[in-house]
Amino acid sequence: xxxxxxxxxxxxxxxxxxxxxxxxxxxxxxxxxxxxxxxxxxxxxxxxxxxxxxxxxxxxxxxxxxxxxxxxxxxxxxxxxxxxxxxxxxxxxxxxxxxxxxxxxxxxxxxxxxxxxxxxxxxxxxxxxxxxxxxxxxxxxxxxxxxxxxxxxxxxxxxxxxxxxxxxxxxxxxxxxxxxxx
Numbered sequence: 124x125x126x127x128x129x130x131x132x133x134x135x136x137x138x139x140x141x142x143x144x145x146x147x148x149x150x151x152x153x154x155x156x157x158x159x160x161x162x163x164x165x166x167x168x169x170x171x172x173x174x175x176x177x178x179x180x181x182x183x184x185x186x187x188x189x190x191x192x193x194x195x196x197x198x199x200x201x202x203x204x205x206x207x208x209x210x211x212x213x214x215x216x217x218x219x220x221x222x223x224x225x226x227x228x229x230x231x232x233x234x235x236x237x238x239x240x241x242x243x244x245x246x247x248x249x250x251x252x253x254x255x256x257x258x259x260x261x262x263x264x265x266x267x268x269x270x271x272x273x274x275x276x277x278x279x280x281x282x283x284x285x286x287x288x289x290x291x292x293x294x295x296x297x298x299x300x301x302x303x304x305x
Contacts, residue, residue: 130154132161140165141172 132140132151139146140155147155155161 131158132164137161137165137168141169 130150132155136147136151140151144152144155155165
């Protein structure tokens, strides 16, 4: 069991005890009934509040008599119709403003989402197009035509063609027995 000296009521619990002791938890009520220190603090706080109330009664001005202006029935009915009309108008304007705000926020949100979705779609399409351009720049022939043209052979490249058919740009291709170029 906990030591009672460690569990004294704090200021908030004392205030609750002064206002309504039933608001306190059962453990706090039991402690208040058994602890003389907490009971003394509660009574001191109650006395302080009582003195404060007496001082307010002494220093506050006495209430003056209220003045009532007599109102004729015809004027009162006219005023009530006027106020009813204004209340209904104000309520209608408030509802219309609320609808505009809610609808506008939904439209702005969907517009942003739509714009973002279309931008994303456009970026994907651009990426696909650039991939196709890259593939076509390497070899413009369709895949089924590569076998016919011989382009599908990885060993067949510019170096191989140069070896098989050398270029004649200023190079000596061959000499006959007399030393004449052929």
